[in-house]
Amino acid sequence: MEKSLEASELIKKRTLIGDIADVVPAMIAIYDIPSGKYLYVNKAVNKILGYRPSDFTDKGVAYVSSLLHPDDVQQILAKNQEALDKANTAVSQVGRNPVVNFEYRIKHKRGTWVWLHTDGIVYKRDKEGKVSHVLNVSIDITQRKEAEDRLRDVMDELLAFSDSKDEFVAIASHQLRTPATAVKQYLGLLLEGYVEPLTNDQENFLRLAYENNERQLHIVDDLLKVTQLDLDKMKLNYKKTDLVGLIGESIESLGNVFKKKRQVVEFKPSSKQIIVRVDPIQIKAVVENILENASNYSHLGKKIYVKVKKVRNEEGGICVSIKDEGVGISDKDFPRLFKKFSRIRNELSDSVSGSGLGLYFCLKIIELHGGYLRVRSAAGEGSEFSINLPKKLTAK
Amino acid sequence: MAKVLIIEDEKHLNDAYQIVLKKAGYTIVAAYDGKEALDVYEKDRPDLILLDLRMPNVSGLTFLKTLNSRHKKLKAKIVVFSNYDDQKEIDEAFKLGADRYILKAWSSPTELIKIVKETLKTKK
Numbered sequence: 001m002e003k004s005l006e007a008s009e010l011i012k013k014r015t016l017i018g019d020i021a022d023v024v025p026a027m028i029a030i031y032d033i034p035s036g037k038y039l040y041v042n043k044a045v046n047k048i049l050g051y052r053p054s055d056f057t058d059k060g061v062a063y064v065s066s067l068l069h070p071d072d073v074q075q076i077l078a079k080n081q082e083a084l085d086k087a088n089t090a091v092s093q094v095g096r097n098p099v100v101n102f103e104y105r106i107k108h109k110r111g112t113w114v115w116l117h118t119d120g121i122v123y124k125r126d127k128e129g130k131v132s133h134v135l136n137v138s139i140d141i142t143q144r145k146e147a148e149d150r151l152r153d154v155m156d157e158l159l160a161f162s163d164s165k166d167e168f169v170a171i172a173s174h175q176l177r178t179p180a181t182a183v184k185q186y187l188g189l190l191l192e193g194y195v196e197p198l199t200n201d202q203e204n205f206l207r208l209a210y211e212n213n214e215r216q217l218h219i220v221d222d223l224l225k226v227t228q229l230d231l232d233k234m235k236l237n238y239k240k241t242d243l244v245g246l247i248g249e250s251i252e253s254l255g256n257v258f259k260k261k262r263q264v265v266e267f268k269p270s271s272k273q274i275i276v277r278v279d280p281i282q283i284k285a286v287v288e289n290i291l292e293n294a295s296n297y298s299h300l301g302k303k304i305y306v307k308v309k310k311v312r313n314e315e316g317g318i319c320v321s322i323k324d325e326g327v328g329i330s331d332k333d334f335p336r337l338f339k340k341f342s343r344i345r346n347e348l349s350d351s352v353s354g355s356g357l358g359l360y361f362c363l364k365i366i367e368l369h370g371g372y373l374r375v376r377s378a379a380g381e382g383s384e385f386s387i388n389l390p391k392k393l394t395a396k
Numbered sequence: 397m398a399k400v401l402i403i404e405d406e407k408h409l410n411d412a413y414q415i416v417l418k419k420a421g422y423t424i425v426a427a428y429d430g431k432e433a434l435d436v437y438e439k440d441r442p443d444l445i446l447l448d449l450r451m452p453n454v455s456g457l458t459f460l461k462t463l464n465s466r467h468k469k470l471k472a473k474i475v476v477f478s479n480y481d482d483q484k485e486i487d488e489a490f491k492l493g494a495d496r497y498i499l500k501a502w503s504s505p506t507e508l509i510k511i512v513k514e515t516l517k518t519k520k
Contacts, residue, residue, distance in 0.1 A: 174479055174480050177479035177500065177501045178406055178409070178479060178500075180501060181409060181479065181500045181501045182406070182408045182409050182412060184501070184504060185409065185412035185413065185416065185504075185505060186412055188416075188504040188505040188506070189412070189415060189416060189419075189505055192504065192505050192506050194415070194416065194419040194505060217501050217502075220501070224481075
């Protein structure tokens with residue numbers, strides 16, 4: 001009685017598991033490696049690939065391999081073999097029982113291609129401990145693959161569109177230079193005394209016109225720099241540069257700017273020379289941009305503190321810090337600080353002419369060098385910008 | 397006084413440069429495209445050429461190439477300018493015999509005269 005009870009329990013269990021296996025929307029297949037025969041294939045093979053389980057169990061693994069897409073078959077078989085070799089030779093528990101996954105195309109009974117994702121695991125080992133049976137669980141990922149393709153196409157289109165927008169801006173910017181150059185020449189002729197003496201008013205008005213035209217030209221320059229960056233056309237020319245010297249030169253070249261506002265720059269480098277491999281022209285432009293901001297956004301007579309030092313922790317590298325006693329940046333303006341065309345409004349912003357591209361440009365250049373920019377600031381409390389250059393740029 | 401040939405396809409700019417250099421005392425000849433410029437060069441043999449690189453039909457570089465093919469040794473000094481900072485173009489221009497490059501948008505009349513004066517002084 002007990003035996004038959006056990007047996008009937010077993011039969012019920014088997015039937016239950018068999019029922020579950022046949023309803024599961026994933027293909028389950030167990031095959032024997034030496035013979036290449038399938039021990040078991042569940043009914044999902046019909047729903048997913050249109051074959052009957054007997055099509056597989058009668059014809060074996062070789063037949064199924066022949067159904068694989070020609071572009072995928074090589075790497076699938078290679079990956080499979082690699083996994084088997086690892087499972088047979090690995091020493092660790094984890095190494096001996098890997099879960100290997102594959103994504104590939106296989107032919108549906110009606111001839112179309114179906115994308116499958118298959119997980120393979122070790123099912124049984126022989127007396128010598130070598131893998132004898134493998135269990136594969138496969139699901140249909142055709143829809144997911146098609147969605148991925150569509151997404152990739154949209155992304156490509158967007159990138160192409162973005163590139164064409166940048167190229168358009170570059171073309172328009174170059175063309176804007178032409179009339180602005182003509183204006184510069186004619187106003188220059190009047191202002192530089194090539195025509196006839198000017199009255200005070202005439203000179204003042206013409207000078208204002210000339211300066212605003214120069215502003216236009218600067219904006220065009222900024223636009224071109226930025227489109228170059230965005231189009232990844234910016235090529236850095238790395239040269240061995242003395243960073244201390246470069247910063248000193250930047251401060252000097254802005255001498256008139258600081259003088260006009262009676263501002264004093266205090267430069268304290270940690271050593272006389274700090275050699276780095278950077279693009280000196282671009283780094284100089286970044287330093288000058290931040291220095292100019294420090295001056296523009298500080299009142300008359302304020303001080304600007306510039307420091308440069310080697311960073312002595314694990315991260316290493318160089319840190320250049322430019323600190324001002326200016327109007328500072330309020331919390332609400334922080335998110336827009338490094339964005340293109342963002343001009344922050346504060347008590348001094350009306351007197352500053354700018355395209356709003358400066359900090360975006362600075363950020364991109366430093367990032368291209370592998371470094372990063374940090375800002376510490378609060379409204380009314382001045383700002384500190386730190387340029388961090390990575391350790392690898394200090395290597396000989 | 398030295399003779400300067402101005403090759404620039406934008407009429408307003410060409411006229412402005414003519415006024416600037418005339419005021420500085422130079423003799424001026426002008427051309428508005430590369431083809432015309434080749435004829436003017438042969439006729440007038442200037443001491444210095446102000447050459448716009450981007451021109452329709454015959455570009456500045458083509459003008460230089462043709463000039464080089466016709467004359468083994470170019471006596472005229474050449475200042476090339478454009479509003480495009482195309483490094484490839486600039487390098488090619490120097491290879492073809494340009495002595496100096498300036499960006500049009502950054503040169504005021506006084507700066508232009510300074511550059512012409514300096515370039516005329518240099519040895520070819």
